[in-house]
Structure formats: structure tokens, C-alpha cells
Amino acid sequence: MNSPISVPSALPPRAALLMAGSATLFGMMAVAIRFASKQQHPFEIAFFRCFFGALFALPLLRVHGIEILRTRRLGFYLVRCAAGTVSMVCGFWALVHLPLAQAVALSYSTPLFVTIGAVLVLGEIVRMRRWSAVIAGFIGVIVIVRPTAADFSSATLIALLAAAISGMVTISIKYLSRTDPPDRIVLLTTLLWVPLSLPAALTVWRWPDADIWPWLILSGALGTSGHYCWTRALRMAEASALAPLSYLQFLVVGMLAWLLFDETIDRYTAIGAAIVIGASLYIARRESRMAREHNLVAGIGKADPPA
Template identity: 85%
Template sequence: MAASATLFGLMAIGIRYASKQQHPFEIAFFRCLFGALFALPLLRVHGLEILRTRRIGFYIARCAIGIVSMLCGFWALVHLPLAQAVALSYSTPMFVTIGAVIALGEVVRMRRWSAVVIGFIGVIVIVRPTAADFSSATLVALLAAALSGMVTISIKYLARTDPPDRIILLTTLLWVPLSLPAALTVWQWPDAEIWPWLILSGALGTGGHYCWTRALKMAEASALAPLSYLQLLVVGFLAWALFGESVDRYTVIGAAIVISASLYIARREAQVAKAALVGKGETQL
């Protein structure tokens, strides 16, 4: 998980460098294209059988939502301070909680709802909608987080029957054609110095996704969640060192609130899941 967070943080830096010439939509397409190429070795490991699924329609739907989330997220990374854009992305667990109630019928009690409300208070602190320097790009970042929550819910659904490598490979392959239409509306061939950043973004994105799915297979999400926030430290330091971006106190305070709420939600979900397993075992006995 630490490797995943670091790779995703470095990907954000690569996106910022590529954005010196390329539109975020085009960067997203090349991230998907090169990301798919770096995922192809999974075919050698598993063979073509890994591509076989009875849920291809569901994959297409979730990938379409994921592409819109990616486009919004890349737009935010280009138009907001990097640390602020990443901090807002941490509101995803709040949207996941809401989506789990609606889509999966999960029962969420008062303590988790309280954490969701507190988390959104942290989002308001980061965004500061009444401030003079308020940017509509923050709303785009929040839309990306909300859609990412929908994608997370879909992964939980798919993981019931499909192995992680199938989810990774089918997702990365479907992202390529789904991301192309938006890229064509702003198409401009990259100059030679931009290509390394586009290729690197694809490699880092796929590497981060691979490490993330492997981490979730090896340990509980609640135990891994604190390490995922390493991404904010990586991005914050490199944004300061490379681009001279500073992190204001509102982003720090808001991010602390959002991260605390997200960690509590992850912990409560783990406790509820463990209690459900214990109850199921006692019923079987």
C-alpha cells in the first residue's frame, strides 16, 4: 500500500509536467493507453482465460463511470494546487458509505453517519466556498471523488466473483477506447519532451493500481488505510520542491479532518464485517 500511494503520488507529478502542453483529457487517454500496455504481461501469466467474464456489460458501465472520474480528477490536478486536489480525493470513502447504503443495501448506523458528516465538514474547510479565491475546479475534484466512490462500490461487487488481475486487466483495456472520444475533442500531438511524462504516467498508474489490489488481498483495508495517505505527503513535498506550491493551513486542517473521518469509517467497516462473520459462524454452529 505504501508503494501504491507513492506511485500514485508520482503519477500526479507526471500529469502536472505533461499538462505544460497537453490538455487533461488527452493526458488521461495516454495514461490509459500506456497503462494498458504495461498491464499486458498479466496475459502472459494467466493466458486469455483471464479475459473471460459473464459481466462484461457491468465492466463497461463501471469503466465509463471511472473514465469520467479520471477526466475530472486529471482536470483538478492541473487546475488546483496538487496537495489540495489530492486532499479532496480523500473524500471518496464518505461517498462510498453513502453508495453502499443505496447500491448494496448495507446498514450504516449513527457513528459512521457522524463520521461522514464530519468528513464533509473537512471538505468545506478545504474548499472554503465563500472565500475570494474559491475555484470551481474544487467542485470538479469533488465530482471525481463521488464517481470514484461509485467505482469502488463496483469493485466490491465484482470482487465477489472475479479475481483482482481480471478486474485490473479488463479495466485498463476498456479505459482506452472509452477515454478516446474526450481526447479527440482537444487533440494535439505531444512534442518529444512530453512523451516521457505521458509514458511514465501510464506506468505509474498501472503500477499503483497493481500494488493497491495486491495490498487489499494481503491485509484488511482498515489496516492499510493509514498508508494510503502517504500519497498526500509525497505530492505535497514534490509540489513544493518542483513547482514552488505551498500548502495553506485550510488544506492542512481540512485534510486532517477528512483523513480522520475516513480512517474511522474504514475501522468501523472492518469491525462490522468481523462481527458479521462471527455471527455467521455461530449460526452455522
Template identity: 80%
Template sequence: MSAPGKYRATVYHAGPRNPSPTPAVNTAPSVPSALPTRAALLMAASATLFGVMAIAIRYASRQQHPFEIGFFRCFFGALFALPLLRVHGLEILRTRRLGFYLVRCGVGIVSMMCGFWALVHLPLAQAVALSYSTPLFITIGAVLVLGEVVRMRRWSAVIAGFIGVLVIVRPTATDFSSATLVALLAAAISGMVTISIKYLSRTDPPDRIVLLTTLLWVPLSLPPALAVWKWPTLEVWPWLVLSGALGTGGHYCWTRALKMAEASALAPLSYLQFIVVGFLAWALFGELIDGYTLFGAAIVISASLYIARREAQVARQQLAEPVVAKGEPQV
């Protein structure tokens, strides 16, 4: 799965107070146009890890229910995230927004379970392609929840993206699967999770968000797993452990990459997951990407990339606007 939506908070700083009578202009450095190599490699690694995790989920689903797989992904993912405690100490667990974390993680569990259900019941490439509609839902959510202003260009991209979703889903087709609706629900809820991360990132560092999220996911994912519980057999344990390791590794690489570079610059690399999943699904399960899924995915990805680029342009324009220092006359 694709990983959840790829945004990070940007903080604009006014330049130092200008002693002259002229307005103080923001002197913050412009956003670099070159993509750091390390950030690119981390995002490519994240996309690859999430892609291989989808394969591990499919193998595990031969014996386990998606809800159980979700729990074990969270359980083993938390174990692999514990080294962050060694690095930062118990201080990393302290936050004033625990209630918000609980709500965010609860919503995230619903998105994860829906996403895993889609990966099990849909062709893998189709499930991943539908997950790329998350930025479309994020744009709508940003308007409704954050009060962001979205102009005609981005609304046009959102409409085009949903047309791509319809091409993938083909609601009038005879082989239409209700699992596609579950995949879209996962994408929509994932958009809510991404918006919540924008709030948390204003006060909490990335490692705290990763660690607290993975730890809280464990108890929250247990009830749905218990409802369908069946102890895994010996041969399925490696796939469950692998799903946790790959999920946490992908989440960590994704967080680190976003700390080093713009989300809009990294977005094209995140779609490497579609290529990885498409190839492995063909090589291991004989699943071919049909023309509708390929064409619809191209539309959705193009629309999502445009939205990311457009948001970056708006951010640069705001960064370049003159900022008048407090107490100085506006000329």
C-alpha cells in the same frame, strides 16, 4: 490521485458441520491484528507511485489537455498491464460480466478525467486532499445501492468529513475555484467505482479486474481526447509514458496489498500520497500547503480512517457471531 476508494470484499464461511447436537459455531480464524510487512510495503509503494503520477500529469499538462493525458495514461497503462496475459493466458479475459465492466469503466473514465482536470487546475495537495473524501461518498452509496446499515457513529464521521471538505474548499473565499467542484465530483464518482469493484470481486480475481479495466479504458477514453486533440511534442512523451507506468504500477500494488491485509489496516499508509505530493509540489513547483488545506485534510483523513476502522469492527463482530448449521435445531 488517489487512487480510487480502498475496500475489498470479505466472505464469511460457516464452520464445518458439527456432529454433536449443539449448534455449529463458526470456526473461521479471526482476522490477524498484525499488518503483514509485504502488504504494508505494497500499499506504501502504491501511494508513492500515485503521488509521483500526479507530478507527471502536472508536467504533461504544460502542453496537453487533461483529457489527452487521461487517454495516454490509459493507453500506456494498458501496455504495461499486458504481461498479465503472459502469466495467466487468454483465460484471464473471460468473464460473464462484460456489460458490468463496460458500465464500470465508463463511469471510471469520467472520474479519471475529472480528477486529472482538478490536478491541473488546483494546487496539487488540495486536489489530492479532496480526493480523500471518496470514503464519505462510498458510505452514502453503500446505503443507497447496497442497502448496508450505517449507524450513528459512521454517519457522524461522514458529517465531520464533509465539514473538513468545506474547510478545504472555502466556498465563500474570494479565490474559490470551480475546479474544487470538479475534484469533488471525481471523488463522488470514484465512490461509485469502488462499490462496483465490491460486486466484481465476488466473482472475478484481482488480476482480471485490473487487466480488463485497463484494456477497456483505452477506447472509452479516446472520444474526449479526440475532441481536444493535439499531437504531443517530443519533450512531453516521457511524462505521458510515465503516467501510464506509474498508474498501472500503483493500481497493481494496491490490488495486491488488499489481497494480503484488511483495507482498514492499510488505510493509514495510503495517505502517504498526500505527503509525497505535498513535498514534490513544493520542491518542484513552489506550491505550499496552506493552513486551510492542511487542517481540512486532517479532518477528512481522520473521518475516513474512522469509517474504515468501524467497518472492520462490524465485520469482526459478524465473523464472531455463532452460525447454526443447516438441518440442526437452534437452541
């Protein structure tokens, strides 16, 4: 007799709330970064986000003990965190120099780069449907960027570089998650980001004024809290089911940017974001379906143990 095949359950309400909370927290972090940029350089903001984020992550040590830091893949963590630091610095640069909604919309191109990286690095087979989604997604990116427009900004290319490197980091998480628990990944990554982000900050160092410190502290608290909610949500439900909720960040950022900075979402950003989000959602759903089919095939022929 074949072993029973599990059917994916409905999205747990708690997982949905955690993912919605994560998207909201990351959106608010973008706003804190913009306020901090009134004085501080993006390189410094990235360092302080990492520093205060690490402080807010330290309670995980109390929960798990020092053993949570032990890993056989420290070298891999260093490479991953170095790439993540570059992605963060580029992303913060984009948040400071672009309209917030446009910067966030371009960050949603990360799944497109993940698909390409999965083929080049992981050797995954991607068929025509997913390639079509990738092409559609990059068309959406072109709509957002509008490289021939008079107001084209080179900061959009920095935002795309951040998304591309973030795709590499996402692929690295697939490796780490095979052996390391989520809290170890979050804690080690957060701690390693601090020294790795410091050299760039020192090149433009200026001590913040008193009114800037709250925004720097808040960026670290919001970033770490967002990652905490994100990792917990992914433990409870499939990434493809949670993906639509992650795009709440675009709405949160758009609303806050309008209220606080008098920024509006232009039609090109809205149309391009819709295309990129649609393509990313299709890729996520397709990957989930392929994974379930693979598990189904792997489960066939396995006999039940004797009674």
C-alpha cells in the same frame, strides 16, 4: 462444538510495503500529469495514461493466458469503466487546475460518498457513528474548498465530482470482486479505459512534443504499477489496516509539489485534509469491525464435521 473463530493477524510487512509503494507511485503520477499539462489538455493526458497503462498491464496476459479476460459481467465492466473514465478525467482536470496537495486532499472524500452509496445502492444499514464521521468528513471538505473565499476555484467542484464518481466505482468493485479475481479486474478495466477515454481526447487533440512523451508514458507506468501494488496489498491484509498507509500519497505530493513547483500546503488544506482523513479512517475501521462481527455471528452454531 462451534468452529474456531479466526482473529485478524498483524499487518504483514509485505502488504504494508506494497500499500506504501502504491501511495508513492500514485503521488508521483500526479506530478507526471502536472508536467504533461504544460502542453497537453487533461482529456489527452487521461487517454495517454490509459493507453500506456494498458501496455504496462499486458504482461498479466502472459502470466494468466487469454482466459483471464473471460467474464460473464462484460456489460457491468463497461458501465463501471465508463464511470471510471469520467472520474479519471475530472480528477486529472483537478490535478492540472488546483494545487496538487489540494486536489489529492479532496480525492480522499471518496469513502464518504462510498458510505452514502452503500446505503442507497447496496441497502447497507449505517448507524449514527458512521453518519457522524461522514458529516465530519464533509466539514473537512468545506474547510478545504472554502466556497466563500475570494480565491475559490470551480475546479474544486470538479475534484469533488471525481471523488463522488470514484465512490460509485468502488461500490462496483465490491460486486465484481465476488466473482472475478483482482488481476482480471485490473486488466479488463485498464484495457476498456483506452477506447472509452479516446472520444474526449479527440475533441482537444494535439500531438505531444518530444519532451512531453516521457511524462505521458511515465503517467501510464506509474498508474498501472500503483494499481498493481494496491490490489496485491488488499489480497494480503484488510483495507482498514492498510488505509493509513494510503494517505502517504498526500505527503509525497505535498513534498514534490514544494520541491518542483514551489507550491505549499496552506493551513486550510492541511486542517481540512486532517479532518477528511480522520473521518475516512474511522469509517474504514468501523466497516471492518462490523464485518468481523457479522462473520462472528455467522460462525456461531456451525458444528464441526464428525471425526
